[in-house]
Amino acid sequence: MSDEARSAELRALQAALAAEHAAVYGYGVVGGKISAARRTEARAAYDAHRARRDALTREVRELGGQPVAANAAYALPFPVPDAAAAVRLAARLEERVAGVYADLVRAATGARRGAAAAALREAAVRAVRWSGESVAFPGLAERSSGEGTGAAGTTPSASASVTP
Numbered sequence: 001m002s003d004e005a006r007s008a009e010l011r012a013l014q015a016a017l018a019a020e021h022a023a024v025y026g027y028g029v030v031g032g033k034i035s036a037a038r039r040t041e042a043r044a045a046y047d048a049h050r051a052r053r054d055a056l057t058r059e060v061r062e063l064g065g066q067p068v069a070a071n072a073a074y075a076l077p078f079p080v081p082d083a084a085a086a087v088r089l090a091a092r093l094e095e096r097v098a099g100v101y102a103d104l105v106r107a108a109t110g111a112r113r114g115a116a117a118a119a120l121r122e123a124a125v126r127a128v129r130w131s132g133e134s135v136a137f138p139g140l141a142e143r144s145s146g147e148g149t150g151a152a153g154t155t156p157s158a159s160a161s162v163t164p
Contacts, residue, residue, distance in 0.1 A: 012107035068110030094127035
């Protein structure tokens with residue numbers, strides 16, 4: 001692998017890791033507002049994002065990088081006062097994570113590309129379950145929305161600090 005390809009793959013891994021950090025944070029909010037009927041689904045998604053975050057941390061280190069740290073807090077894309085808003089947030093988180101994994105699919109090769117495609121598929125399926133709607137090309141349609149939020153639908157809060 002060329003240095004340029006390795007660097008691009010590492011950047012995409014770091015972006016996916018940052019998105020997973022944001023998704024874990026976002027699901028903490030979702031879990032606090034979601035209805036009891038969907039709490040198990042939210043917990044499963046939270047656990048899946050934690051597992052992906054941990055795996056990405058290892059992969060970044062394997063490529064010689066310093067894993068991007070989670071922000072102390074994230075600004076949500078909209079207020080989450082109730083269960084309905086929590087469901088919308090969960091869908092948004094999954095859509096954003098799918099977009100980042102689409103980038104990783106493009107940058108990665110071999111087994112890492114397959115793992116990124118699997119993560120993209122899982123996020124797309126969860127997004128459909130939360131929103132009840134699907135898109136033709138998960139991970140790509142979300143890129144055209146231009147909403148200016150972070151990779152997982154959240155942005156670092158003004159008081160959050162990031163340590164490289």
